[in-house]
Amino acid sequence: DAGITQSPRHKVTETGTPVTLRCHQTENHRYMYWYRQDPGHGLRLIHYSYGVKDTDKGEVSDGYSVSRSKTEDFLLTLESATSSQTSVYFCATTHREGGNEQFFGPGTRLTVL
């Protein structure tokens, strides 16, 4: 397995509270991604990063922000969590974008009450 960890692994929070999920990699991969996974939707891209301080929006970016101050860390923030953001969140990395394998972390289950 690629050295990708996510924290926390499980979180329950209340509507309106801020939440930050962390992805940490030890592979020195340039590209990092945040996905959410929901029944019937598969994996949907939230945001991705193509280098330190370089990020871009994905398919479902509304309500989420990201930051990447170091190669190894990619943070996903829900500024004000809503129940529709209850999901399983996966981080992924790759050393090269596009035609190249992505490695996934173990996931974070987030429940917003």
Next chain:
Amino acid sequence: GESVGLHLPTLSVQEGDNSIINCAYSNSASDYFIWYKQESGKGPQFIIDIRSNMDKRQGQRVTVLLNKTVKHLSLQIAATQPGDSAVYFCAFTRGNTPLVFGKGTRLSVIA
């Protein structure tokens, strides 16, 4: 584990039989395709990939077939084992754009 596949199409296969999982893609310009396996409670794991200049690629017990004419991708698993039970996702991309994932198929192996 996470219940991420409640409404997925399901393929049930007898142990020892071959499995074929299918995927259709919409963008005819897609040039890279990949299959992932996701077990309950875990992140997706790479199985095999193929580029658009190929029609077939084989790995250990797995074969990916690409039919660009009808924009169809398939994953064949030989001699299916109980450990193959999982959700399988196809993904595709064009150039340097991020991967787009299909919705997945659940493979259930009957012992």
